[in-house]
Amino acid sequence: MARKPGVLLLNLGSPASTDVSDVRKYLGEFLMDGRVLDAPKPIRWIVVNGFILPFRPKNSAAAYKRVWTDEGSPLIVKSEKVRELLDCEDCPTFLAMNYGEPSIDQEIEKIKKQGITDLFLMPQYPHYAMSSYETVVAKTMETLREKAPEIQTKLLQPFYQDEDYLGALETVIRPYLEKKPDLVLFSFHGIPERHLRKTDPSHAHCLESGDCCENCHPAHATCYRHQCFTTAHKTAARLGLARDQYHISFQSRLGRDPWLTPYTDKTLEELPGKGVKRLLVICPAFVTDCLETLEEISMEGKDSFLESGGEFFVQIPCLNDHPAWIDVLRNRIDSWRNQTVASATPSA
CATH class of the missing domain: 3.40.50.1400 (Rossmann fold)
Structure with missing residues (x-):
């Protein structure tokens, strides 16, 4: 055959x-995924239906309307x-x-x-x-x-370190370097720290030391943090950026548990005070622009940076089409x- x-x-x-009803339905499906909110199902149901869905859909719907x-x-x-x-x-x-x-x-x-x-x-x-x-x-x-x-x-x-993917990132980013930024910020979607520990097959490497992501280990095959660092470092090298010309942060945290740091929103508030007035932001964890890049970074993040004393801010588009x-x-x-x-x- x-x-x-x-x-x-x-x-x-x-x-x-x-519509708030559609956003509520979407968030309910998303947050009830046991690999997203990784608590036992009864607890997950209480958290999602008792503490998140009564309040978050309205704000999220407003954010979606902006993009x-x-x-x-x-x-x-x-x-x-x-x-x-x-x-x-x-x-x-x-x-x-x-x-x-x-x-x-x-x-x-x-x-x-x-x-x-x-x-x-x-x-x-x-x-x-x-x-x-x-x-x-x-x-x-x-x-x-x-x-x-x-x-x-x-x-x-x-494909976080594949040459073709890194080459596409380089192609998209390079023209924006003509804007002469003080810094390029690689902002990746955040995840809870406990997710790293759960996906570490050894349960003895991830986040156990300050340089765990730099020390070669089998855990890196499923370590989101290591893979994000690798993408940023390799892309920066292709662009000819020195280590003090780029920074790495993590966005979009939810809840009170520790998430990967440094946080993007805090970073954007702090950078102008450290002399960074002209900023480019790229979000390599996303291949397609979405709420997290268009609203959280290009709108909310930009406002935060400029209000804190920044003078120039551009979110470089994702790879898209x-x-x-x-x-x-x-x-x-x-x-x-x-x-x-x-x-x-x-x-x-």
Whole structure:
């Protein structure tokens, strides 16, 4: 039987609209994920339904309204554009979100109906984290086992230090260096410190010393902090930035537990007092601009920096549908397809 390849792009998701009810539904689905809020389900239910959903949806809906476009959610719109650019007749490309729509369940149904036999799963997360990469992969594989166990899969691994990804970052960032910034800030999405310890297979390395991320260890294969540092350092080297010309921070924390530091919001308040007046910010943990980059950084973060004495602030766009990023994805797909065809061709 002839093989039919297909590609499934995977990302986080977005509310269906900026209505408070839709935002509440989205946040409920997101926060009830045991790999996001990693407490026992009864406790998670109480925290989410008793302390978060009665209050947070209204504020989040207001934030989404600030970045919403005529076409809809920026994350969905840009992701769909990427899907369209990669799609082709002999290797259809699909797009699914871990929360909201298009859902993983819906897209697997489409994939099965189209007779796809070999599927390349491409999580759009450069770095490994249980609350992003791990959870979307687990959900997708579970759905495939239930609905289409016959489909053969290939999984894109975290690509935080791959030369093609770093090259795309360099291409996007370099033109902005002409603005002569005092500093480039690499702001990564934050995670609770306990997540690092949970994903450390040795349970004896991550955060056990001040230089744990610099000391080679098997834990780095699933260490989000190490992988973020690696992306920043390698990208800065490609750009020719000295160590005092860039900084690393972590944004978007939730709750009172310790999260990865330094915090981006505190950093933006403090930098002007340290002589940084001209700032560029890049968010490499996101390949697509979304609420966390467009509202939290480009709006709230910018206001905070300027009000604290800064004079110039630019958030460099994510990779989005930049040709350099599309080339990276297309080359990965072509390489996979060639390997798939070769393995399926009987030897003479």
